Amino acid sequence: MEMPLAEAALRSGAASEFDQHIQSLEARSKRVLSCAPRESFVWLLAFTLEVLHGQLNELSFNLLAMSYETSPNEAWISVRRIIVAMPLVLVAPEPVRRKILFEFQQLIRNGFEDDAARCYFTASASVRSLLQTQIEQVDLPRQKRFSDALQRLRS
Secondary structure, three states, X not given: OXXXXXXXXHHHOOHHHXXXXXXXXXXXXXXXXXXXXXXXXXXXXXXXXHHHOOOOOHHHHHHHHHHHHHOOOOHHHHHHHHHHHHHHOOOOOHXXXXXXXXXXXXXXXXXXXXXHHHHHHHOOHHHHHHHHHHHOOOOHHHHHHHHHHHHHHHO
């Protein structure tokens, strides 16, 4: 609930309100993780908050790695995680980069072509070349469904 409020405050230019929501999210995420360290979504939230602060370092990528470790196969988290992680794939440490790319591939394999296509569509050319190698590793019918999803975005 608080993340949409923070986003709304950011869009409206209410900087102090945005900061209050972010501080609240940070405090709550730390409390949750201290009690329930297997909460993958909260690890992702903690990583996202680090990114919002411009912190792209070993610590921040460790937060993302914990999200992968605690739920490598939950689609609802994967869809959200790939949106946050993909723009940073080129600066991610190699182990995390492999997880991001594998998750992209798994989205296609598991029938989430539309989500994967949106991610691909908004990626830079250098990221797309990395993603293309992942696409080529899935079977042809899934490649076709991905291509169709991408075409729908282009039209």
